[in-house]
Each structure stands twice: as C-alpha cells, then as structure tokens.
Amino acid sequence: MAGAAVALCFLLREVDGAPQVLLGLKKTGFGRGKIVGIGGHVEAGETDADAVIREVREEADVRLRHEDLRDAGVVRFVFPARPEWDMDTRLFTARSWEGEPTESIEIAPAWFDAAALPVDRMWQDADHWLPVVLEGGRVNILVTMDNDNEAVASSESLLF
Secondary structure, eight states: OOOEEEEEEEEEEEETTEEEEEEEEEOSSTTTTSEEOEEEEOOTTOOHHHHHHHHHHHHHOOBOOGGGEEEEEEEEEEOTTOGGGOEEEEEEEESOOBSOOOOOSSEEEEEEEGGGOOGGGBOTTHHHHHHHHHTTOOEEEEEEEOTTSSSEEEEEEOOO
16 A cells, blocks of 8 residues: 655755755654654645645745756655555755745754754654765665654665
8 A cells, every 4th residue: 555645855055065954843743843854745636846845835935946856766654553654755855946944833944964964853764865865866765664653674775
C-alpha cells in the first residue's frame, strides 16, 4: 500500500560563502517539536511541485515558481507500528524565491548552516539523506522506522 503523498522543499542560500538551508520548527500536528523541511501533503489534483509551492507559501510566506524547483529525489517512510503514518515524500531544493521566510501557525522557519544541521532536533532519518540533497545530489531511499516510531530501523538506497 502506498503511503501519503508529501512534498518538501529545502531553500538554499550562501552567507559569507557558507551554505545554509531553511528548515522549520514544527508547531502543530505530525512531527510537532521537531525541526523539519518545509512542505506537506499533496492534495487531490495537485502535482508534487504544485503542492510544495502551495505549502511553502502557507507555512513560510515564500513564493516559489515551478522553474525555481530542482528535483532532489524521493524518500519513502515506513512506520511498521503505525502504517497510517507511511509517506512517499518528493524532495525539492530551490535557490531562488520571492519573500522573506515568516513564521506561521504551523512552522517557525530558521536558517541553518548546511554543515551543522540540528540533527539532534530532527527526525532521526535526516542524516541518512539530507546532506546528499543539500550537496546537490538526488536520493531514492527507503527508511523503515523502529517500533518506537522515532529510531531508524533500516535505511536503504534504491536505484532510480
């Protein structure tokens, strides 16, 4: 059975030659209290790109265009103890956009140095794939969570 369709976008910039990524503190719902990528569920009739453009605007008041998005791959999350949480997540990055990230009801956005990600405050799987995405790579990975729904039981890179 397929998981819920989700799309995330990682805005990238450089400050004094150091790469940074926009992440956000999740304030509500699934993942509350964790630092996460900006995005959310793909609604009926939307493409992954349409969904991430809408979600980034809703969550951080940043405007993206389709041509701003770079496909960074897919992460499939499997939660054996909670299969209703399974997700098929399309990843994007963007280096251009309009607007300054602003806090919303759902997310408190903040810039982080790409070389010093706050992995201790993120889902445990993030360090399995996010550095590759931030370096410009593309991933296709299956992450199976442990029965506690927090720890990673296994992580497997798949061929495209």
